[in-house]
Amino acid sequence: MPTAYLNIGSNKGNSLALIGQAVALIEHLCNTCARCSQVVKSAPWGYESENEYLNLGMAIDTDLDAHALLDALQAIEQSLSPTPHRDSQGNYIDREIDIDIVAINTMVIDTPRLMLPHPRMHLREFVLQPMCELAPKWQHPLLGLTAMQLLEQLRQSDAK
Numbered sequence: 001m002p003t004a005y006l007n008i009g010s011n012k013g014n015s016l017a018l019i020g021q022a023v024a025l026i027e028h029l030c031n032t033c034a035r036c037s038q039v040v041k042s043a044p045w046g047y048e049s050e051n052e053y054l055n056l057g058m059a060i061d062t063d064l065d066a067h068a069l070l071d072a073l074q075a076i077e078q079s080l081s082p083t084p085h086r087d088s089q090g091n092y093i094d095r096e097i098d099i100d101i102v103a104i105n106t107m108v109i110d111t112p113r114l115m116l117p118h119p120r121m122h123l124r125e126f127v128l129q130p131m132c133e134l135a136p137k138w139q140h141p142l143l144g145l146t147a148m149q150l151l152e153q154l155r156q157s158d159a160k
Helices: 015-030 066-080 125-134 147-159
Strands: 003-010 040-042 053-061 098-104
Touching: 003 015, 003 125, 015 053, 015 066, 040 125, 053 125, 066 098, 098 125, 125 147
Parallel strands: none
Antiparallel strands: 003 053, 003 098, 040 053
């Protein structure tokens, strides 16, 4: 059974409670217990806000295909917070819950609705840090680097 790696983030409302609700709903959806990372705090990525994000990585075994999983996760997002993730100009805004599929094993998908692995995962420490906790030897199928190597590379480039 494939393992899906997810990232759940929140920077609005009761973030810890919302993330906990998302985890419970995803576990119910997949009818199994997930492995979860520690919570990682981060500044918003791609826009300015005073509200810090809480992020959690999640590894869950699922027999759902990638697009069915995406549909189910988007339904969970909507059930927890029906407010949009972007403003009227298409810019990111604060959000109560955001659930991203980071990877499903080493599957590569490139469709208009879904790209796997997540196309910006290697640029986001708040995604890589939990991924390293859950699956440090997971290897990016396009970049050829493990989660640990991707995190190391990102930290080195940020230090310059």
